[in-house]
Each structure stands twice: as C-alpha cells, then as structure tokens.
Amino acid sequence: MNNSYIENLRTALTVSPENMPLRKMFATALLTEGVTNEAEIEFKKILQATPTDLDSKLGLTKAFFANGKLSEAEIIAEELIAAEQSSADMYLLIAQIALKKDNPHRAFEFYNTAISIDKSLIDNSLADAINDQLVKQGLAKPISTISETDELDSIFTDIEKPKIKFADVGGMSIVKEEIALKVIHPIKNPQIYAAFGKKIGGGVLLYGPPGCGKTMLARATAGEISANFINVGINDVLDMWIGGSEKNLHDIFQTARASTPSVLFFDEVDALGANRSDLRNTNGRFVINQFLDELDGVRYSNDGILILAATNTPWYLDPAFRRPGRFDRIIFVAPPDFNARVEVFKIHLKSVPTEGIEIEDLAKLTDTFSGADIKAIVDIAVESKLPQSLKLGRVVPVTQFDLKQAIKNHRSTTKEWFATAKNYALYANHGGLYDDILKYLKIKN
Ligand SMILES: Nc1ncnc2c1ncn2[C@@H]1O[C@H](COP(=O)(O)OP(=O)(O)O)[C@@H](O)[C@H]1O
Ligand SMILES: [Mg+2]
Structure with missing residues (x-):
C-alpha cells in the first residue's frame, strides 16, 4: 500500500461520494498509513450514513486512540464489548488505553482477554510495559525475581x-x-x-x-x-x-x-x-x-x-x-457400603491391639459413615484406653464395647452433604451428571 493507492481512492470518491464501501477502503487505508486525523474524519462520515457499521466503529476507535482521544476511544470500545460485537483487537485497544491511563491492572485483564481470543496479538513489549507499571504500583513482582528455577x-x-x-x-x-x-x-x-x-x-x-x-x-x-x-x-x-x-x-x-x-x-x-x-x-x-x-x-x-x-x-x-x-x-465416590466398611475397619484396626472384636457388627452400626468417620471412631476408642494403659504400664486392648461407645457418640458426617447434593441431583442434573447420587439415595434405579 502506498500514497498513490490513497490518492486513487480519493479521486474515485470525488466521482462517487456516496459509495460507502469505497469510503471505507479509503478510511482504512488512511488509518494504516498513519494519516489518522483524516481517517477519523472519514470514519465519522461513514458512521453518519451507516451508524451501525461495525468495521467503521472499530476503525474510528483506533483512529481516536491514535489521535490521543483516549476517552472517546474507550467509550466506543466498551460499547462494542457490552454489545458483544467486539473483537480481540478491541480488548487489546482497551488494554493500551488503560495502560496510558495508569491502570495496569485493567490493562493486564484486557490484554489477557485479547490474547486468549487471538494468540497472534501477543505483544511482548506491551506485556512488559504493563508489568513495569504493575511493579511500580506494587501489584506484581519484577520479572527478574521469578526465575524459572527458584520458583x-x-x-x-x-x-x-x-x-x-x-x-x-x-x-x-x-x-x-x-x-x-x-x-x-x-x-x-x-x-x-x-x-x-x-x-x-x-x-x-x-x-x-x-x-x-x-x-x-x-x-x-x-x-x-x-x-x-x-x-x-x-x-x-x-x-x-x-x-x-x-x-x-x-x-x-x-x-x-x-x-x-x-x-x-x-x-x-x-x-x-x-x-x-x-x-x-x-x-x-x-x-x-x-x-x-x-x-x-x-x-x-x-x-x-x-x-x-x-x-x-x-x-x-x-x-x-x-x-x-x-x-x-x-x-x-460414595460412602462405604457394608462390605467396604468391614474393610475400612480392618484397615484401621490392623495395628491396634484388640480383644473380642466383631467387625461385621460394627459395620452394621455405621451405615452412612465415611471412611474418615470410621477412622475417627477407632482413634477415639484407642484414646479411651490410654489413661488405663499408662496407669497399668501395659497396653490395654480395645474392646467391642469401646468401639460401640465411640460409634454412639459420633455423628455420620456424610448426611449433611447429601442434603445439599440431593437438590443439585434433582434440579440441576444436566445430562444425568448426578445420577449416581440419585441411585445412592435410592431415588432412581
Ligand atoms: N476407603 C477408605 N479406606 C480406608 N481409610 C479411609 C477410606 N476413606 C477414608 N479413609 C480415612 O479417612 C481419611 C480422609 O480421607 P480422604 O481421602 O482425605 O477423604 P476425601 O478426600 O474424600 O475427603 C483418610 O486419610 C483415611 O484415614
Ligand atoms: Mg480430600
């Protein structure tokens, strides 16, 4: 693109001034060539004729920005974003504006949004500039202090x-x-x-x-x-x-x-x-x-x-x-069923000295208990024997009675969770996501 291209367009426009596509090419060329004052005027003319033209809104925003009219640029950019008519370069533009207005945090957010939409917009010098300001305002660590290895x-x-x-x-x-x-x-x-x-x-x-x-x-x-x-x-x-x-x-x-x-x-x-x-x-x-x-x-x-x-x-x-x-x-991962509770009791009682234990009995008494509940019960029973063991100077084994006592004083911790989960499973069960919860609660087969 060169100036003769611009001049040709200018000539063509004097012949057909109402040709908006042509004027758009002209305005865009001006913007690209850095003739931004004139670009601003041209984009405004187009928007007077066709107020909803998206390309021209983007063009005008860029022209405003280039001409130092930051607030004007920002207003249109935000309007476009709010109307979900935006593109990644609008986010990038807002990031640049925010940086100029000393708001690196906002710049950072919009820059990230822009590059997450369009990776080709990654701009290291802009990122560095944002980071520098963040560091100045105490919002980020200087890059040099976060070397790969020590982190x-x-x-x-x-x-x-x-x-x-x-x-x-x-x-x-x-x-x-x-x-x-x-x-x-x-x-x-x-x-x-x-x-x-x-x-x-x-x-x-x-x-x-x-x-x-x-x-x-x-x-x-x-x-x-x-x-x-x-x-x-x-x-x-x-x-x-x-x-x-x-x-x-x-x-x-x-x-x-x-x-x-x-x-x-x-x-x-x-x-x-x-x-x-x-x-x-x-x-x-x-x-x-x-x-x-x-x-x-x-x-x-x-x-x-x-x-x-x-x-x-x-x-x-x-x-x-x-x-x-x-x-x-x-x-x-459901609470353990009867057979699983037998296993969990066995696992946690493995290294505990016991006497006369009927594990299946314990498993029957602990319906809805979690594995952690069962572990807590064993711990409590073991602790209840400590004073006696210390007094006698020997290990006093844990009995069925100790464990049953501990079970009696312990409330299953899973019930509360199911009370909440049930509502999600019943009313927000997208694509059967929580069918397993309903099955566990026997609401569904
Ligand atoms: N199935 C199980 N078998 C043995 N112990 C269990 C089991 N489930 C839970 N526990 C005990 O409860 C503790 C807490 O379990 P954890 O894995 O942290 O549960 P979650 O991550 O589901 O909250 C475990 O460290 C273990 O002592
Ligand atoms: Mg966990």
Whole structure:
C-alpha cells in the first residue's frame, strides 16, 4: 500500500461520494498509513450514513486512540464489548488505553482477554510495559525475581512416591476398576490403546462427600503404578500477584512433565473457578484458562501424566472442565457400603491391639459413615484406653464395647452433604451428571 493507492481512492470518491464501501477502503487505508486525523474524519462520515457499521466503529476507535482521544476511544470500545460485537483487537485497544491511563491492572485483564481470543496479538513489549507499571504500583513482582528455577523449587519440593496401594483403601471396588481401566491400563499399555485408535489423555474427576477416600485413592493410584505423586492444593496455585497464579499452574504442570510417570492431583479443584471478590481472584477466568490450556496439553505434551482431581462440590465446577479430553470422566465416590466398611475397619484396626472384636457388627452400626468417620471412631476408642494403659504400664486392648461407645457418640458426617447434593441431583442434573447420587439415595434405579 502506498500514497498513490490513497490518492486513487480519493479521486474515485470525488466521482462517487456516496459509495460507502469505497469510503471505507479509503478510511482504512488512511488509518494504516498513519494519516489518522483524516481517517477519523472519514470514519465519522461513514458512521453518519451507516451508524451501525461495525468495521467503521472499530476503525474510528483506533483512529481516536491514535489521535490521543483516549476517552472517546474507550467509550466506543466498551460499547462494542457490552454489545458483544467486539473483537480481540478491541480488548487489546482497551488494554493500551488503560495502560496510558495508569491502570495496569485493567490493562493486564484486557490484554489477557485479547490474547486468549487471538494468540497472534501477543505483544511482548506491551506485556512488559504493563508489568513495569504493575511493579511500580506494587501489584506484581519484577520479572527478574521469578526465575524459572527458584520458583519451581520453592513450590514443589513435595513430590511424593506413595507407598499405599489400592489394597490399602477399603471398598471402592467399582471406582478402583474404573481408574484402572480408564487411566492405569492406557498409561501402562499405550501401544494397545493406540492400536484401537483410542486417545489417551484427559483427567478423572472424583466427587462425593468429604472423608470418603478421594484423596487417599488418588495417592494410592500413584502407589499402584509406582508413579510420582504431586498433590496440588488450591493454595499452591493462587497467588496474590497478578499473573502469579497462572505461572504457578504452569510450573506445577512442568514439574509433573519433568517427573513422569506422575500422578498430578488437584484437590478441591472447584476452588480454581470459584467466584471470589478479592483482588487476587479477579483473575479467576485467566487461571481457569491457563488450567484448561495446560490440561489440553497444547503447547507441552502431557504424556505419562495422569491427571486426577477431586471436589466435594462438583456443582461449583466450571463447566468447561467437563469438555471432552478434560475431566470427561467423572466418578462418584460414595460412602462405604457394608462390605467396604468391614474393610475400612480392618484397615484401621490392623495395628491396634484388640480383644473380642466383631467387625461385621460394627459395620452394621455405621451405615452412612465415611471412611474418615470410621477412622475417627477407632482413634477415639484407642484414646479411651490410654489413661488405663499408662496407669497399668501395659497396653490395654480395645474392646467391642469401646468401639460401640465411640460409634454412639459420633455423628455420620456424610448426611449433611447429601442434603445439599440431593437438590443439585434433582434440579440441576444436566445430562444425568448426578445420577449416581440419585441411585445412592435410592431415588432412581
Ligand atoms: N476407603 C477408605 N479406606 C480406608 N481409610 C479411609 C477410606 N476413606 C477414608 N479413609 C480415612 O479417612 C481419611 C480422609 O480421607 P480422604 O481421602 O482425605 O477423604 P476425601 O478426600 O474424600 O475427603 C483418610 O486419610 C483415611 O484415614
Ligand atoms: Mg480430600
């Protein structure tokens, strides 16, 4: 494009001044060539004739911006965004305006939105400028202080190699089978899965009442395949520094990628997308987007990583998590049934000196109790024997009576959860998402 192109258009317009498509080409050419004052005039003329022309609104906004009319530019840009007529470059423009107006936080948000829509808009000098202002206002750490290596070390020294296996988790035979089928077999026999054209990947989400062994099972999954276990709590991710949470998430995934085979476990994963109002979480959307990006393994491969997540409140989970290839396998972890409770009692009584115990009796008395409830009962019974043991100077075994006593004084902790869950299962059961809850409650077969 050159000036003769502009001059030709100018001449053509004197012949047919009402030709708006032609005038639009002219105005756009002016804008591109940096003749922004004239571009502004031309776009205004077009909008007088065709007030809803979107391209011209965008053009005028850019011209305003170029001519230093920041507020005018901002008003139209926001109008376009509010009317959902916007494009990524409008977000970028607002980011640039916000930066000029000394509001780096807003600049950061809009810049992120722009590049999450259109990656080609990534602009390192703009990002640096935003970051510089954030640092000046005490809202971000200087880049130089967050070198890759020390950040990786500081977040995750806690890669575990769990010793517990499936056998150490009572009951849950169906859940264990599903995990074996859906994640362990594919990771152990990738060639077979490839031969059947099955794609490996995506994560498994465990949900259910608290204390029923979700975390324990995730750990045991790693133990079962001798993989590294990385337990990510929400506090490992969320960072008060702008952009810090996204970086933490990326580092966490990189750690898992550097230590395959690994089980990457996100506990209370719903909190990643929860609505919050404090500053660090106004960026919740970005954190979720980063999480989905990492999960999708677009830029880096997630081969050899098994991604598990758990939540007690699946209804707060961002629906984007459930798309194919992400957490498309969602498993209900119910309170242990009778046989499972027998197993859980056995597991927790294994190293306890006992006398005359009838485990099946105990299991009958603990309907709806969680695994954690059962563990608490054993702990209470053991403690009740301590004073006596100390006095006599020898271990006094726990009896059936002690355990029954403890059961009597303990309330099942899962009931409250079901009271809430039932409502979601009945009234927000999208696509049968919570059918397992209804089945457990015998509301549905
Ligand atoms: N199925 C189970 N078998 C043995 N112990 C269990 C089981 N479920 C829960 N527990 C006990 O309860 C504790 C808490 O369980 P956890 O896995 O943290 O539950 P959740 O993650 O579902 O809230 C465990 O550390 C374990 O001691
Ligand atoms: Mg847990």
